[in-house]
Amino acid sequence: MSSEPQWPRPWYSVLWAPWRMSYITSVASSGRELCFLCEAPRVGDDRKALIVFRGRTVFAILNKYPYNVGHLMIAPYRHVPSLEDLSDEELMEALRLLKASIEALREVYRPQGFNVGANIGDAAGAGVPGHVHIHVVPRWNGDSNYITVVGGTKVISQSLEETYDLLRPALERAARKHGLTGQ
């Protein structure tokens, strides 16, 4: 039986449920579940890992299974499960990176709106319940209607590599403007 949600789904499911898919699958040889948000910064190739910005305590990474083009996530380097676990420095940097991300996404994609949010805990549909992250999803009027859906996954016309190459320089500019220093 497939655990993947069926399409079409109600708007709240459409917005929040795709983020739980597919991430919880990699398991180390030790049997320990790998956390991709811990692993990505250690890959050594930010383009391959889809990391679009490295701050001092938090980073931004493209969602490999995006809801929309430009869907990114902001996460601390530390493996902590919830927002209240973040230090003041992490919180402040995450919010400044959120601001820079919205600005960069506006510049590159001219979206008409954004969904910004975090799924905290299994019950809320967190894809990586142990490692808190904030989703930033650009939205366009009618985008949930016209984008082709195949097997429960929306087909997004731009490749992740193209998204990366457009977004990274824009985000770096916006981050610098808002006083974020890269790592």
Ligand SMILES: [Zn+2]
């Ligand atoms: Zn982690």
